[in-house]
Amino acid sequence: MNQFALVGNPNTGKTSLFNTLTRSYETVGNWSGVTVEKRVGTLRGRGGRLIDLPGLYSLLPLTPDEGVAARFLMEETPSSILNIVDASQLERNLYLTIQLLECGRPMLIGLNMVDVARSRNIAVDAGALQRELGVPVVPIVARKGTGCAEVLHALGGLEASRSGGFRIDYGPAVEAGAARLAALLSSGGTASASDPRWTALQLLEGNEAVRASLPAAVRPAEVDSILEQTAEELESSGLESDIPSYLRRIRTERIAQICRSALDRSGQR
Ligand code: GDP
Numbered sequence: 001m002n003q004f005a006l007v008g009n010p011n012t013g014k015t016s017l018f019n020t021l022t023r024s025y026e027t028v029g030n031w032s033g034v035t036v037e038k039r040v041g042t043l044r045g046r047g048g049r050l051i052d053l054p055g056l057y058s059l060l061p062l063t064p065d066e067g068v069a070a071r072f073l074m075e076e077t078p079s080s081i082l083n084i085v086d087a088s089q090l091e092r093n094l095y096l097t098i099q100l101l102e103c104g105r106p107m108l109i110g111l112n113m114v115d116v117a118r119s120r121n122i123a124v125d126a127g128a129l130q131r132e133l134g135v136p137v138v139p140i141v142a143r144k145g146t147g148c149a150e151v152l153h154a155l156g157g158l159e160a161s162r163s164g165g166f167r168i169d170y171g172p173a174v175e176a177g178a179a180r181l182a183a184l185l186s187s188g189g190t191a192s193a194s195d196p197r198w199t200a201l202q203l204l205e206g207n208e209a210v211r212a213s214l215p216a217a218v219r220p221a222e223v224d225s226i227l228e229q230t231a232e233e234l235e236s237s238g239l240e241s242d243i244p245s246y247l248r249r250i251r252t253e254r255i256a257q258i259c260r261s262a263l264d265r266s267g268q269r
Pocket residue numbers: 008009010011012013014015016017055112113114115116140141142143144
């Protein structure tokens with residue numbers, strides 16, 4: 001059966017959307033290691049399961065709750081992603097979106113709070129956003145149910161597709177490090193459920209939840225040596241030696257560029 005993970009920043013309307021899209025749900029205990037309950041719902045009309053993940057700003061966990069999503073993406077059977085994005089806070093929300101796109105899974109964006117955005121004269125061009133990100137973007141008002149039928153319909157067409165080739169080029173040093181890590185992860189029967197390049201980038205970013213979920217055959221010393229060499233190469237090419245802050249800067253620049261094409265702030269109050 002097809003499975004969709006509902007992922008987004010806190011207070012973006014995930015639970016509202018979950019309740020609208022599902023006809024019934026069950027609580028299947030807590031997520032491992034945290035006191036957040038795991039809710040799994042059955043999608044209206046089309047079947048399939050929707051899983052409500054705890055809200056988070058980044059896949060890089062700052063709290064145990066935030067580690068749930070990273071672990072889920074590492075360990076669970078491949079599922080598609082329904083990413084809910086607050087249209088009134090587009091720039092901030094896109095940081096998580098980019099990390100999710102890098103997973104390479106089928107993904108749909110529910111662009112929520114378009115009523116709030118409109119009231120602040122923030123116009124998000126969903127078509128432009130869709131072109132920039134390479135995945136379908138459906139404007140919704142989850143609290144009223146507006147656009148939710150369209151989300152259900154679009155989820156039906158998502159199953160066969162991969163996300164549409166969104167890719168950030170992080171430059172020679174990081175790309176070489178990511179390729180070496182990805183090769184290490186793909187070698188000798190160590191494959192996990194996650195995409196090797198995504199896993200590599202998360203390791204370069206210092207994601208402890210991802211690191212802890214690596215298959216046992218991956219030797220930590222080998223991971224560390226690639227991380228060290230990447231940091232040295234980054235520094236010797238005149239860039240910062242701290243890989244996480246470098247990744248953050250490159251992503252933030254790309255987000256600014258996406259917002260320039262998708263956001264009309266001309267009448268913003
Ligand atoms: P979650 O934290 O992501 O699960 O978000 P919730 O579903 O709990 O929603 C947070 C708050 O935003 C609640 O008060 C919702 O009623 C409200 N909300 C959700 N969607 C919308 C929307 O599209 N427009 C407006 N104006 N409010 C919304």
